[in-house]
Amino acid sequence: MKEDVNCAELLHRCHLKSTKPRNAVLTVLAERKTVLTAEEIYRILLEVGGTANLSTIYRVLELFTEKGLVTKSFFPDLRSYGFSLKSGGHTHRIICMSCHKHVDISHCPLSEFEQHVAADTGFEIIGHNLELYGYCSDCSKKTDR
Ligand SMILES: [Zn+2]
Ligand SMILES: [Zn+2]
Missing domain, CATH: 1.10.10.10 (Winged helix-like DNA-binding domain superfamily/Winged helix DNA-binding domain)
Incomplete structure (x- = not known):
């Protein structure tokens, strides 16, 4: 190697x-x-x-x-x-449940949500984790869903 x-x-x-x-x-x-x-x-x-x-x-x-x-x-x-x-920077990912390929999603939809949660709970929020699961186009073509 x-x-x-x-x-x-x-x-x-x-x-x-x-x-x-x-x-x-x-x-x-x-x-x-x-x-x-x-x-x-x-x-x-x-x-x-x-x-x-x-x-x-x-x-x-x-x-x-x-x-x-x-x-x-x-x-x-x-x-x-x-x-x-x-990967460097703040990204989220979508992972294929069949071949386990992952794709980074650079858009973060959670910053506004964080502010709401912080206001509701009084927490100082320092981070979050978000992963999406699914089947990539190759894998969904193979199996007839
Ligand atoms: Zn796949
Ligand atoms: Zn995020």
């Missing part, structure tokens, strides 16, 4: 030391445009001939999530979590 220079940079930005498992997981996430589960990342790493350990991958993914490097998304159909590299 080719070592991506950006990986070291991304890790450095999050004050994380660059280690082999961290680089490997980050490279997989950077190369795929889909949301991947820990098991899928594990399989990909084995396919490219690397050594991989599932519990290490879980630990790395939780660390990345904690540091804001990746986004953890819940898949209702799989009843498990998928992970993907967080």
Whole structure:
């Protein structure tokens, strides 16, 4: 597997030391445009001939999530979590439940809503999360819905 220079940079930005498992997981996430589960990342790493350990991958993914490097998304159909590299800036995403491809939506519809909630609850709101689920055009063509 080719070592991506950006990986070291991304890790450095999050004050994380660059280690082999961290680089490997980050490279997989950077190369795929889909949301991947820990098991899928594990399989990909084995396919490219690397050594991989599932519990290490879980630990790395939780660390990345904690540091804001990746986004953890819940898949209702799989009843498990998928992970993907967080894009810079404030974006929302729509995720295909079939192929797990995701598309960033740059428009945020929630700022006005936030102000209402803040006024109603007295909370100082510092952020939010919004993900949309569906089936991409390729996948809905394949299955006759
Ligand atoms: Zn799809
Ligand atoms: Zn937003």
